[in-house]
Amino acid sequence: MKSIYFFTVLAALSFSNITAQIDPTTVTIKTTEVVDDVYMLEGRGGNIMIVVSDDETLMVDSQFAPLSEKIKATIDSISSNDITYLVNTHHHGDHTGGNENFNSKETTVIAQANVLKRLKEADKAVGYLPEITLDENIKLEMPDDKNIMVVHVHNAHTDGDSFIYFVDKNVVHMGDVFFKDKYPFIDLNSGGSIDGYIAAQQLILQTINEDTHIIPGHGELSKVQDLKNSINMLKDFRKAIQLAMSLNHTREQIMTNTEITKRYDDLGYGDGFINSERMKAIIYDSLKYPNTDN
Structure with missing residues (x-):
């Protein structure tokens, strides 16, 4: 388990260092209108979703705390409503860092139960924490949006x-x-897994349709084909690494085998937070020490 711990700590330190080093004056909040009254905000950290109705606004994720004032100004240019719901997709700081700054008396923070557990373990302040948690799914409603699904995906x-x-x-x-178009970070020490990640993507693909607009955690606004490409890439890697493991190749041999990832490296997938070596590791x-729900 030492290797898992190393990569997870490395990622956690990276998020922590990013927070400490962020100078808001150097960050631009980019706004993309996805469809009427739905916006994607890009800054530093995870992508934010803003959905506006007549007198309510829903926000998904809050990026890093130092960016909150800039994000608020951007939201104010879109809507004069209070934020009714702030939904966190998971517990990492680049998605929850601004929670406390957006959690006004009009706002309810929502997340899966394990997000609350992990934020409590990290000794986060009360204003930072989800106030409503879900186990598997909940349905939210806004005045002109009656079908809002928040769905838990396991060990992804x-x-x-x-x-x-x-x-x-x-x-x-x-x-x-x-x-989008990058190797994903799978946080094994926070319960993530390659099998769960693929299963989650497949579930979402089955839930949406060919015309669905996809806001990724990181990267540009996406289409269904982009999600299909990601599923195929991860399945390819899983199959190749499982085969190498069955042939008793060591972790180090697999990490340095450039042929496993060459096709996707050439497409730029390894240019993000996770390079090809880390993806293989x-x-x-994940295959050697699988995570599953208790």
Whole structure:
């Protein structure tokens, strides 16, 4: 388990260092209108979703705390409503860091139960914590949006991931269960797994349709084909690494075998937070030490 711990700590330190080093004056909040009254905000950290109705606003994820004032100004340019719901897709700081700054008396923070557990373990302040938690799924309503699904996916990026699907608007926010055109980070020490990650992507693919707009945890606004590409890539890697393990190849041999990832490396998948070596190590460790729900 030492290798799993190393990569998880490395990732946690990276998030912590990013928070400490963020200078808001150097960050631009980019706004993309997905469909009418639905927006994707990109800054530093996980993508934010803003959905506006007549007198309510729903927010998905809150990025890093130092960016909250800039994000608030951007939201104010879209809507004059208070934020009614703030939904966290999982517990990582680049998605929950601004929670306390957005959690006003009009706002209810929502997340899967394991998000609350992990944020409490991290000794986060009360204003940072989810006030409503779900086990498997809940349905939210806004005045002109009656079909908002928040659905837990098991042992994917973490053990507390949820996706948020606005059925009527046909837009889904996948959180870090999807990194567009990049190798994903799977947090094994937080309950993530390669099998759960693939299963989560397949479930979402079965839930949405060919015309659905996809907001990834990281990366540009996406289409269903982008999600299919991710599933195929991860299945390819899992199959190749499982085969190598069955032939008694060591972790180090697999990590340095460039042929396993060459096709996707050439497409730029390894240029993000997770390079090809780390991707292979994560999948190897996940297969050797699988995470499953208790």
